[in-house]
């Protein structure tokens with residue numbers, strides 16, 4: 001299936017019978033906390049919020065989550081707050097139905113269903129970023145696909161599908177993935193890919209760790225910018241081919257600890273809020 005075929009025929013919500021069964025089963029018990037996550041996971045998640053703001057991927061909107069390290073049926077996500085302001089005390093635990101377990105009056109992000117439904121559909125995913133970076137928006141609205149122009153975005157070599165919320169919902173919406181059904185449709189659009197563009201909205205990027213999801217988001221944003229520049233030059237644009245992308249992804253993702261440490265140090269020093277205590 002091509003990217004455009006998906007966008008046009010993205011499948012209505014009524015097609016999600018399997019997902020509805022899964023939801024019904026998991027919705028029965030009252031949510032129970034999985035207990036305290038590893039302190040390092042909370043620290044990384046706070047850093048991820050600030051790094052993505054510092055790197056221009058997130059502004060006052062967008063969010064990043066981590067799957068709970070003690071229970072794959074739980075995830076961690078800030079209360080509704082600008083990412084640059086997130087501290088450890090703002091992180092809330094959710095079940096995969098995206099119900100906050102201990103809200104204590106704290107508001108939840110409207111689009112938290114992105115996280116719950118992608119975690120449900122993709123056991124390999126341990127961290128998720130949802131962003132509205134301006135550079136990716138044209139590729140979600142155009143027939144020009146987003147492809148890896150350089151090695152740091154090699155993870156895009158498997159293709160980047162486009163999720164069209166109008167096709168998923170069967171008509172116009174406010175563009176927000178603000179229900180479980182829309183989250184399930186988005187997860188189907190993502191499939192086994194590392195990222196999905198959202199027409200007229202932004203993107204979702206997944207990773208096997210918080211640093212990987214953050215790095216992929218940073219380099220996806222840069223790739224969209226430089227690809228648009230290359231396209232604007234005219235002539236033939238030569239992207240990484242499939243074998244180059246496969247090899248480059250392995251090489252790059254083996255060394256992500258290097259930029260992660262740099263970004264984390266810079267972001268935590270620059271941001272105004274208090275640093276995490278643990």
Ligand SMILES: [Zn+2]
Pocket residue numbers: 062111130131132201202
């Ligand atoms: Zn959004």
